[in-house]
Amino acid sequence: MNTPVPSLHLPLSVVVIDDEPLARIRIRTLLSQAAVPNAVQSEFGESVTALLHLQELDRAGRSPDLVVLDIQMPGLDGMVLAARLRELQRPPAVVFVTAHAEHALRAFDLAAADYLTKPVRLERLNASLERVQRLRATLQPARDEPLDDGEVLVVQERGRVERIPLADILYFKAEQKAVLLRTADDSRTIDDSLTELEGRVGARFIRVHRNALVSRQAMKALERRADDPDGGEAWAVQVLPTLEWLAVSRRQVSAVREAMAQPL
Known part of the structure; x- marks a missing residue:
């Protein structure tokens, strides 16, 4: 069964992954204030459990639209986790949130939707959410199907x-x-x-x-x-x-x- 292309009017579904509790609170607060409608599905303080959860959601056809992801974490770091998420059938968009600006080039090598440095400002988060919203609206229901020459x-x-x-x-x-x-x-x-x-x-x-x-x-x-x-x-x-x-x-x-x- 084909999944319809999501509407711009539906809130973005978001998963937050950061090993610092205060950082997760900060992101949730900013998301609640954002101009782009969104809903936090879940949050995680470490990456392995988060990956298992996202894999399960993907198998059920309920992948979130966006994962807000820290980079330096115990276990799998954010870069490794983002690479694993690209293997999913319907990979979510990834926005990295980190205190370390030196990882930016590698982040975009992983096709990250955006890269935010801490402390995150609301206007920058809004811009990221708008980008993910536009991306969600343009995704094909099945990206791997052959495209017609007339497209x-x-x-x-x-x-x-x-x-x-x-x-x-x-x-x-x-x-x-x-x-x-x-x-x-x-x-x-x-x-x-x-x-x-x-x-x-x-x-x-x-x-x-x-x-x-x-x-x-x-x-x-x-x-x-x-x-x-x-x-x-x-x-x-x-x-x-x-x-x-x-x-x-x-x-x-x-x-x-x-x-x-x-x-x-």
Whole structure:
């Protein structure tokens, strides 16, 4: 049975995970004051029990819309837990809340909806909730189903709304605070975030790096291009028909290689 796409008017269901009781109280208080309607389903002070609970909810088809997650915790840290949540059939959006700003890049490698540093301000939490709300509204009921060639992506560019066939899009790449949408004949900067786009375009695109989504049908070659500054291997994927090379993160090399081995 297909689950309907949630409405913008339904409150976001939220799970809070933080090992500090005062931090959980603070988040619950801010959530109660937020402009975006929400309801805290449950809260946890450690990650293992939280993961078991979320896995059970997922099996029952009742995954929350959002997990507000601390990073440094006993047992599984927040980064590991977020990676495990991505394995669920219907993974919730994740907003990291932490006192340590140095984890931000790794957080967005995990497709986090947002990254908030403590003490959290209400206006920043509101912005995160609005982002999750938009993402929830654009998710397909079944993201892994094949997409029709006639399907389009509606994008906004400096107040202009345009319908672009998904089959024409080669990749999306985050550049500073904007996202570049590339087709064979054109490129433009759009207002959508990469995380929102990943939820909207479904299985036709693959995350190759924290800053890029690439059309599976546009990938021509995957190569080790050079050594990266940290002494590891630097990989890149070549995109047709422009023959551009886009960086592939080390953690995504296997997934990209597997995707290229599959028939289109």
